[in-house]
Amino acid sequence: MSDFVKLDKLTLAYGDVVAVPDLSFSIGKGELVALLGPSGCGKTTTMRAIAGLMAPKSGSIHIDGRDVTNLAPSKREVGLVFQSYALFPHLSVYENVAFGLKMRKASNIRERVEEAIASVGLSDFTNRLTPDLSGGQQQRVSLARSLVVEPKVLLLDEPLSNLDARLRLEMQLVLKDIQRRTGVTMIFVTHDQSEALALADRIVLMKDGVIVQEGSAEEMYNAPRTRFAADFFGFENIFPGDDGQDRAWRPGAITLGDGPFEGQIRGMSFGGDYRTYVIDTERGQIKGAVRADLPSYKEGDKVRFDLPMAQAVALDAG
Structure with missing residues (x-):
C-alpha cells in the first residue's frame, strides 16, 4: 500500500492532557478508511489534526508525499464534511457549493459547481435555500461543497449521525458511489460499527488514543483479536x-x-x-x-x- 496519507508517531494533546499518544498509520490513495471507536477514543482528534485544525505536540502528517504538519488547513488540499453540515442558511445550494471556489478565485466555477451538484443528485435543487432541504439533502450539499474544490483527501466527521435510519442507508449508498466514481481518498469518523462495516475498505479501531486493531470489514467482523474489539463487533x-x-x-x-x-x-x-x-x-x-x-x-x-x-x-x- 502506498502511503498517500501517513501519520508518523503523532502525539495530540489538549493542554497537558494527551488524547492521542504516538499514533502511526498509513492510508492508500483512493482508499475509504473508517476511524472507529467510542466517544473519547481519539478518532475525531486525529481527524482534526489531519485537517489542520489542531497542531500536534510531536510527529508528522504527510499527504501525497508532502509534509503538511505545519501547514494551514487551506494549504493541505483536504475537504471536510461536518456532522452539523455547516452550511450558509442565507445562500442557495449553488452559492453554498460555489463559495470555496470563489474564495480561491478559481476558473470555470459554474461548470464545476453544476457538476458537483449533479454528482450528489441535487440538480433540481440548485436555487433552493438550504434550510428548505431535508437533512439528507443538506448533507449532500455539504459533500458537493467539499468535492468541488477537488481535494486530495475528503474527511468526514460522523457524517450520517444526524440522519434517520432510512436516510443513513441512502447516504451510505451516495458516499460509496461518489468514492467509486471520483477515486478520492476518504477518511470518515464514526462510532457506529455497522456504518463502518458497510462503507469502509479498511477500519481502524481506536481506544484511548491507541489503535486496537485495523483491517478490512470482513477481518474486523469475523476475527476480532481482543475483548474490546470482539465486544465492539457484536461478540457479546x-x-x-x-x-x-x-x-x-x-x-x-x-x-x-x-x-x-x-x-x-x-x-x-x-x-x-x-x-x-x-x-x-x-x-x-x-x-x-x-x-x-x-x-x-x-x-x-x-x-x-x-x-x-x-x-x-x-x-x-x-
Whole structure:
C-alpha cells in the first residue's frame, strides 16, 4: 500500500492532557478508511489534526508525499464534511457549493459547481435555500461543497449521525458511489460499527488514543483479536476457556433449547426477525438470539443451551 496519507508517531494533546499518544498509520490513495471507536477514543482528534485544525505536540502528517504538519488547513488540499453540515442558511445550494471556489478565485466555477451538484443528485435543487432541504439533502450539499474544490483527501466527521435510519442507508449508498466514481481518498469518523462495516475498505479501531486493531470489514467482523474489539463487533458473550484463553460468541451463535448447559430466562427483546434473550447461567449472563418464528420463552423459564466451539473466536489478551 502506498502511503498517500501517513501519520508518523503523532502525539495530540489538549493542554497537558494527551488524547492521542504516538499514533502511526498509513492510508492508500483512493482508499475509504473508517476511524472507529467510542466517544473519547481519539478518532475525531486525529481527524482534526489531519485537517489542520489542531497542531500536534510531536510527529508528522504527510499527504501525497508532502509534509503538511505545519501547514494551514487551506494549504493541505483536504475537504471536510461536518456532522452539523455547516452550511450558509442565507445562500442557495449553488452559492453554498460555489463559495470555496470563489474564495480561491478559481476558473470555470459554474461548470464545476453544476457538476458537483449533479454528482450528489441535487440538480433540481440548485436555487433552493438550504434550510428548505431535508437533512439528507443538506448533507449532500455539504459533500458537493467539499468535492468541488477537488481535494486530495475528503474527511468526514460522523457524517450520517444526524440522519434517520432510512436516510443513513441512502447516504451510505451516495458516499460509496461518489468514492467509486471520483477515486478520492476518504477518511470518515464514526462510532457506529455497522456504518463502518458497510462503507469502509479498511477500519481502524481506536481506544484511548491507541489503535486496537485495523483491517478490512470482513477481518474486523469475523476475527476480532481482543475483548474490546470482539465486544465492539457484536461478540457479546465472552468467557474464559479451560485453557486460560478467552473465547467469544455472538448471540446468534448460541444454540437455545438443547445442549449441555442450563440457564434461566431473565428478559427478552423483540427485534423483528429475531428475539434476543438474556439468560442467567453458571458462567454468568449470556445473550442468545433465535428466529422469531420459533417457539418463544418467557421470563423465568429454564432453558438448555450450547456454546458451539465452531462458532467461537479465540481472543488475545487485552
